[in-house]
Amino acid sequence: SAVISQKPSRDICQRGTSLTIQCQVDSQVTMMFWYRQQPGQSLTLIATANQGSEATYESGFVIDKFPISRPNLTFSTLTVSNMSPEDSSIYLCSVTEGVDGNTIYFGEGSWLTVV
């Protein structure tokens, strides 16, 4: 399966600041996604990162808060803007792969704590 690398792996952020998370995949992939996992909870899809066009956001997530870029088929960024303690989460980059192209594989995640 594709190797998915995320940076930073962990960070402590000040309230009101913004942080950009990078996701690099070692092969070209069609679909890239960003998920959030709040402490003790399961995964929630933030958006689908579309190559060369605006991301597709899920209900409850907006571009102003979570701007996403995807300049090519191997790289994407997620910015968490104007952070508050409620944004403390693991943010996960993921891609689809496999024979059927349906299975989602995840990176190691970026663990953000907002203080």
Add this chain to the structure above:
Amino acid sequence: EDQVTQSPEALRLQEGESSSLNCSYTVSGLRGLFWYRQDPGKGPEFLFTLYSAGEEKEKERLKATLTKKESFLHITAPKPEDSATYLCAVQARTGGFKTIFGAGTRLFVKA
């Protein structure tokens, strides 16, 4: 609405004590059901994809099965290193690649 419910929330086993984790799902046309393992502070690790009722897949001490309403993850003779959170997820045929995750079962295996 597509939904995934996992039970139990937490499971404590002795090493060697076999058991099963349950994943009940409601989806408008199942494309696939997925099992993942997640260790603390890490991203989920893919285990299995199941597509149709009656399908089974195995990997080491783990075996996943699927019916029209639920999936089971059977753990045979678990070891302490099997301790993790196990996540179940589904994709609907009409939902694109949107994957709905359950809350997970936290498994603790004691030596």
